[in-house]
Amino acid sequence: MSDMVLRSDTDGIATLTLNDPDTLNSLSDAMLAALSRALADIAESDARVVILRAEGKAFCAGHNLREMQAMRQAEDGGAARFADLFDRCAAVMAQITQLPQPVIAQVHALATAAGCQLVATCDMAVAAESARFGVNGVNIGLFCSTPMVALTRNIPRKHAMEMLTTGTFIDAARAAGLGLVNRAVPDGALEEETHALAATVASKLSRAVRIGKGAFHAQADLPVAEAYALARDAMVANLSEADTAEGIQTFLEKRAPGWTQ
Template identity: 50%
Template sequence: MALVLFEEKNALGWLTLNQPESRNALSLEMIGAIQAHLNHIKTRSDLKVIIIRGNGPVFCAGHNLKEFSIATPDVGHIRRIFLQCSEMMLSLQQMPQPVIAQVHGIATAAGCQLVAACDLAVAENGARFATPGVRIGLFCTTPMVPLVRVIGRRRAMEMLLSGRMISAAEAEAYGLVNRVVPPERLAEETETWACELSQFSGFTLGFGKRAFYAQVDLAETDAYRHAAESMVVNSLDGDAREGISAFLEKRSPVWAQGRDR
């Protein structure tokens, strides 16, 4: 059985974690499977938005702790797990497509990291989130990297030091997820949002996403400098020229997929 499933419809793609018996734990093999799919998806200009979800009762319960529990740990193997997981999480930001996490059940430890590493997130109202490593003596240091950047220092530190589960409502208030919906509407609401995004220029979505992450940790003056130059470059692209013309002519734009760039 495939560890990760990939489906596509129109301009949308779905990556589904498919190890429900292990609560979709991020084993080294699972991480590799996700990375392989991301490497392929990023080359697909026809796919505009990606949704990550999980099969079974939970979204993702974090790393597979069985890979750390052997009597004599293999340091090289453990290092590979964390380095490859970090690379995979960074790949989510480096993808040209916006990536939406569709969260149900729980998202804990590296599963919570996966939510934070995605560009956007939708959760069902019964979902819960935690970075509980402190409770087993393994502090969630890699999950804290995207977490602190998404929800801020105080709230991230509280989650990391306490390990407690937070509700979907708290996660929304923290900024960890964008929207909370009833469980029976989770898939539909996520797809609807993805469809709304997919109507825009694929080039512009990817360009804007790169610009966002490039400036987000810069000092304000440097961020403005980067953003201004990005606007210059973006304004010269064919889709921007088409969009401006369409606006002035009061018609719908035709993006590059439907015309020559």
Template identity: 50%
Template structure:
């Protein structure tokens, strides 16, 4: 399977739909698969016609985590370092591209697959989806998934998942903040499409500014965050799209975004 075919992309209504295409392996994140995702995401980042991204998995589940068969076929520290550094690049790319990334989750999302969900800006799941960070069960603590998980959910909830390795259902994942909503499987596609297209109707410039500021301020002290975000808003106010949006609001018309 070629690098590109491991990830399938289709664009519709300013939304890029990315599907991990390894159904025979529960969409496990092999090196090539992660590299393909990074390639697509970085390419999307340069495409001004795309204003939102939906990430999903083919077959029976969203993503089962790293490809353990690949990692144990010819074990070496160099392979492990490359695997985990590529995983880190993938998770950071999701949060660094200007477009919001929405996870559409079904079946299972475990280990690095759960990390993938936690790294996306928004996440919606079928209500029969199961989530876990089960590395502890096989002697491999989910340390890199822990980074994303502890930034998405309460620490004690994250620790319970990491220490027990137990599966949790979508309703629990929603209650702890790992996903935005759990929906009936037949409603998932329609709901995610509605959210993605609602976001894609906004100014691409404003989305870029807001997403970047969200992640930068999250690790700041409150006073520093307010100072930074005040400057961001002042600069945002001077943009063409903010001027257009305010004028459209005051004059009760639809805005015409320029993306700047």
């Protein structure tokens, strides 16, 4: 595991920490590579849920602008390098969505541009009241088109367009109201509240949650009839699990389930 992304595991909860505070945890080439490796490792593990947090004064300040400016030295002005960067970033976002385990962002501070995209991509998010969120690339002449993809799948379009075109930041309470995060909590309670949410998820039947997360993302952009067909198949697969049969029977018999997973 790279020092740029740290991992710890406790009671089925895998915690990943972005650890490049000197660049405000920017999504540099090295950070994207380290995060991708960490997610790949977790996908093969028996972790039940993931917390994504960060060290330093920012959760994530987006792409590394110094690296991006250096890319301009190429003969094509950096176009190919830029495209590759955004493809690699999109691939990491897809890893989060496709990860079997739910991912909860623990946002203690600023999440801007691709950092806001990272929060929007996570399955859930808990934010400290002092956290701020923005897609503010437009302030330096760069519309946040790739962060826009995740943002517009989280909050109403008119509010997304306002954020994208004005570069204005919103606070955690506003982010919760719009649906970008699940809840805003006092700064001192952030770790406790995030861990409590993760522990609740970790206490459920892991196989059921994995089936459910996959179906959740797969059906989201389908027409209703296709979504129901996909969800039907997920329910059938879930019901075919021995532990699910045990769970239903124990509910009927009013006893604790003897799950194996």
